[in-house]
Amino acid sequence: MAAVDAMLEELRGLVPLTPEGAAARFAVREWAPGGRLRDGVETSWRRDGVQGWIQAFGGREVDVSFAVWIRDVDESGYFDDVEAVYAEGERVLAGFLSEIEESPLARHLAEAGRTAAAAADADADADADEDGDGHGDEFIAVRRWLLAGRVLTVGVLQHDTDLPVMVVAALREPAPVSVTRGS
Helix, strand or coil: CHHHHHHHHHHHCCCCCCHHHHHHHHHHCCCEECCCEECCEECEEEECCEEEEEEEECCCEEEEEEEEEEECCCCCCCCCCHHHHHHHHHHHHHHHHHHHHHCHHHHHEEEEEEEECCHHHCCCHHHHCCCCCCCCCEEEEEEEEEECCEEEEEEEEECCCCCCEEEEEEEEECCCCCCCCCC
């Protein structure tokens, strides 16, 4: 997880956060490209068992995310004990949060809020888009900080009941707000 801390520190200094700039930082930090190009930019990276992705939404909002732990379904196509998987994810998350809080990156973080969503609330409208990004991601547990005007979200995530449970870190550069002047 130290590779993620180092990348977040690299990305903190990248103004503005762009797919090209993020890809260059991954390359400098010796992450291995995954062969997924978008608009001529490598968007998938791997290092030390961690997967990293670069996404651009509408060409203006940029998201760099990392999966530091993934627990996939078993051979039958289901989780044997989904609650145990959630608990394991929360233990991994706690360790990762401790690493972040003890790293040099911590001095640049401002608390943006904590939430915990129970799995039983997954179908509630308010929880369907817990992170507010319109992607419908369901965080089981999440913590957010502000980092150089960006939002850093770290949490246990399950996109859908049929997909893996992951511990992720995502740094989002929000799209600039356009101001329209009246006549």
